[in-house]
Amino acid sequence: MTTAAVEAIDIHKRYRGRDGEVHAVRGVNLSVSAGEVFGFLGPNGAGKSTTVRMLTTLMTLTAGSARVGGVDVATDAHAARRKIGVALQEAGLDPRQTGRELLVLQARLFGMSKHDALARAVELIELVELTDAADRRIKGYSGGMKRRLDLASALVHRPEVLFLDEPTTGLDPASRLTVWDEVRRINELGTTVFLTTQYLEEADALCNRLAIIDAGQIVREGAPAALKAELKMRLGLDADPTLDEVFLDATGRTRSRVAGDVQEV
């Protein structure tokens, strides 16, 4: 039996803050096979980033358990971190370093020698096409360049599973396509990709399988084509529905319902 690349069993997250408690993730189960590009969709505030932070050891699980590459993220976080590459929603980069320095530092922290770290940085700079900017300070990078550098830094240690939280939000169409190409290339080299997105065409273009989360719970899961076929059958549609329609149906935000709400007022 092959172990899943990402496995979450009934995970929960409750945030406790000054103004009460937020139950952001409410019993999510996920299983992503090795080699997949898995899409994680949901409206704003659904719990996507929270799930990603839990799966990448950056946040504790309130309940449940999760494994990445077969390693428990809670009990064996150090080993899990070697298997995980992560680019969070806010590209967190150090503005005072150059792109190359940042990659070298990241590689060193993953235990590479100085020599190997430098070589790896060169490879990655080429991969994300930042050759001209590599020795400039990150402060002066554009949003798209920061995203690409963040992506590169998530790859320094050749992770088994790459988590990308909204990797293309805020990018122009050309940069978005570049990131798509990179995701495909990375996946072809054998890396499992777990990505969240707001763009349904992105999920359609990239993902083998996806899950839709709404208010902390998974409401749909499956291959894009299967989800569309299910909706077509259930509603007895003539034309094939788009993934947008699947999404709206799953999250209860259908147009007719929105219209209905307006009429009631």
Place this chain on the structure above:
Amino acid sequence: MFKDSLTLGGRSIREALRTPDSLVPSIFIPVFFLVVNVGQTARIFPAGETGFLKGQNYAAFQLPASLLLSASFGAAALYLVEEIEGGYFDKLRATPIARMSIVIGRLWAEFVKTGVLAAAMLLISLPFGIRIESGPLGFLLLLVVVSLWGVVFSGFMQLVALKTRSAAATQGASMVFFPLLFVTPNFVPRNLLTRPMEIAASINPVTYVMEATRSLILDGFDATALGRGFAVIAVTMALMLALSVRMINNYD
């Protein structure tokens, strides 16, 4: 952990070199206070006739206060909180290093930076008639005491940064710690303070660090003063490190 903290420390030093303006207050404000304080009070404490000056001028007595002031800006914590707010901190937390090395890395850099600034201030002040009674070895020891204090101070500030994750709150915390520097025998020795002030100063750990520093300048090697100074540093450092380990390992 040691190696990772050095790697991260090197990066923090590079960061300081790239933002030299961030060092300006740590040298300008202490020198400003030194000049102003000495300018206002030197006539009350003439060099030859004031016993506690041990034959030196009043600036020699005031210098420790300025050195400690320069060590008490907690720049490490301000960078750390910027990193938390900006998200790079999470990037570092996602690497398989001991999380404590993130804290220690910044403290290494703080040690070096404070030492360099203290050396600069000492070298600037030597031509103005200040003598380091304890000699070259004492000079080095002075740098060590001041730098270690800089580490302790910014370590506590980093705790605030980790706890609040807010730049404004971290800035505010320095305003809370800052007054500790003045509840000390910074104008006259402890035995000349008013009784309430003397009690307050005796409770204040900074007093003993200041007295250790001062003894190296005025007296030479005074085992009691140095012993107390290092004891205070050791205890506060241990406390700060223990709290930091707890705080960063439970960071969520």
